[in-house]
Amino acid sequence: MIKKVLIINLVLALFLVNGCIKETYDMNKLSGKVHFSPTFAFAAVKGSVSFSDLVKAGDTIIFDENKFVKVIFRKDSVIYLRLKDFFDLDDMVSFKKSYQLGVLSIGSFQGSLSVPLNQITQNMVSPLRDQINALDDGVTHLFPEFPSVNLGERTFGAFPGFDNAVFHSGYLDVSLTNNLTTPLSGINISLVNSVDRSQVGIIEIPPVQPGQTHISSIDLTDKRLTNTIIAAIVLQGSPGTATPVIISLNNSNIQITARARDLIVRSGRIVIPLQKVAGLNNKDMVTFDPGYGIELDEINVTDGDLTYHFQSGTALAVSMSITLPSVTRGQDTVTHTINTGTGNQFNGTVSFDNTLIDLGSNPAQPYNSIPLEYGIEVGSTVLVNYNSADKVEIDLRLANPEFGYVKGYFGQQSESIEPDTIDLGIDDILSNLTGDFLISSPSIKIKYSNSFAIPLKIDFQATGRRGTESRNLGLDPIVIASPLYPTRDVSSSIVIDKNNSELPELISLPPANVIFSGAATMNPSGNTGLRDNYVFGVSRFLGSVEIEVPMEFRMNNLQFTDTLDNFLKEGEESDNPIKPENFELLQLDFIAKNGFPLGVSVKMSLYDEITKTIRHTIDASSLLGPAPVDANGKANGTKETTTNLKLTREFFDAVKTSDKIIVWFTLNTTSSGATDVKIYSDYRIDFKAALIVKPDIVFN
Secondary structure (H helix, E strand, O other), X not given: OHHHHHHHHHHHHHHHHHHHHHHHOOHHHOOOOEEEOOOEEEEEEEEEEEHHHHOOOOXXXXXXXXXXXXXXXXXEEEEEEXXXXXXXOOEEEEEEEEEEOOXXXXXXXXXXXXXXXXXXXXXXXXXXXXXXXXXXOOOOEOOOOEOOEEEEEEEOOOOOOEEEEEEEEEEEEEEEXXXXXXXXXXXXXXXXXXXXXXXXXXXXXXXXXXOOEEEEEEEOOOOEEEOOEEEEEEEOOEOOOOOOXXXXXXXXXXXXXXXXXXXXXXXXXXXXXXXXXXXXXXXXXXXXXXXXXXXXXXXXXXXXXXXXXXXXXXOOXXXXXXXXXXXXXXXXXXXXXXXXXXXXXXXXXXXXOOEEEEOOOXXXXXXXXXXXXXXXXEEOOOOEEEEOOOEEEEEEEEEOOEEEEXXXXXXXXXXXXXXXXXXXXXXXXXXXXXXXXXXXXXXXXEEEEEOEXXXXXXXXXXXXXXXXXXXXXXXXXXXXXXXXXXXXXXXXXXXXXXXXXXHHHHHHOOOOEEEEEEEEEEOOOOOOOOOOEEEEOOOEEEEEEEXXXXXXXXXXXXXXXXXXXXXXXXXXXXXXXXXXXXXXXXXXXXXXXXXXXXXXEEXXXXXXXXXXXXXXXXXXXXXXXXXXXOOOOOEOOOEEEEEEEEEEHXXXXXXXXXXXXXXXXXXXXXXXXXXXXXXXOOOEXXXXXXXXXXXXXXXX
């Protein structure tokens, strides 16, 4: 650009010179080499430019009511966090429990047998048998005495609804009724199962008078009984009668009845009457697992189901009733009954729509649990195989409910922000930058709306580094505002500025890289026992960021240096008709009245990279001088400066032998950066410039 400007000015000068000479001289009269070096001065260019001419106000550049300039960057919804981003409350219930049915009761059953006198006498010796048989004539006789008689084995009739069983408890009552007309001295009865002849029990019955009944009991605890049993009967004899009696072989007998009662069965193949399983506690606790350290005591579910998977490990028909006394819908307690019939598996749901779950009803642990009351009924109408180890299993889950709110203590969770380094990628710029620079009042504002009623403290730190220098942000921990129930939402903001941090110093370093670290802690005061944290189903944390940089700063010899290829140097093959050696002098006179409290100086040196020497330097050290300011840093006058930039023949000769151009830009605010200055939109610079050209024209 500089090269093009110089060429345009030089061409313009040549045209003007050529026009003036033609009017005065006859060029054809000149001969030989003639040097002509006139001096031309072009009229001054005047102008005035204000800050508002250079930069227009908009969304980013703001002019306030006093015309003070601010740079503001805004970004909405940079933070949007919902309930699921903080907590996983979708599958808190994982209740899986099996219940062993244990021993069950069955109904009483009985069987009978009778032995008439005719069969009794058949087991006596012949003379005695014949004697008694002869007395069956319808007339009274003295009943003769007889000794012990072994009646052999007799089988009871099959017990109904019963094949075999091992009993946990119960009794087998064996009653003997003496329907003979003579007393019996005693009876011994041995009972065995007909299938395997395993012993059931032995009964010794004392003497029984005619017409009387005696009952003896066998304890069935741990005994096995089949549906048919055999009785081995031995009569201990009879003393006979002292008075005559009727003796009838067919109408008199002994009758034995075996009746089972109070039966609690452990296993077997039996019919189980419908009954509630009595050996269970009928109470349990369903626990919730919301996460480590979280204690919930109340949940409002707007939509959701408690799902269950029921698995039966018995051949019995099963029905299970469930009552959740601390889960209510309006005034009603949530209940449900599962009827499986004789199926093995059954799936279903219990509606939790619009329910309130009280998880604090257990005094021993007033959080994260609800009581479960249950009852199990079993039974069969046909013979089934049963064992007291048979069990049923139920699996409960509360998956993906929609919450109205969740109340409790959400733990003192801490999340660390692991140290991370952001490289700003400006090392090349910073390596060419020296001096002091301070942006006085930058600020970062995070506006947020929070509907998580949980105290939260954030400790955020940042360290900027540039070479061996570093600056810490120095920000104290910040407590995020949270609503107090029943308020559901609160809006507030976090401001980071010079009043609570070293933000100006960190930004003004400026850093080549920034190291971030920190931590966030919920419930920083710990568990107070109140469990007064609330989150709602629609809870969210919504935040926007506003970075404000008021144009208030100070600079002291802030210098940017850069080395460029020599763009003024012509190549050997250049056909440019205008050569630097055709000029003895180019001079720019620049006069400025600066209303900005910011001074600018520029220096340019032609540098020979081979010899490492500076060939020539142009110094505009007073291009713009900073305006004076009042006590508030606002400019209250102007600073006038005059700059003469001379490009002599020595300069153009140095252009030919230089490979590089070194440029220095130096900025200083008023008082050499000793005080803060402010930029207003009505600041302006008034200037005028004049160009003096002295060409060296050669005529051949």
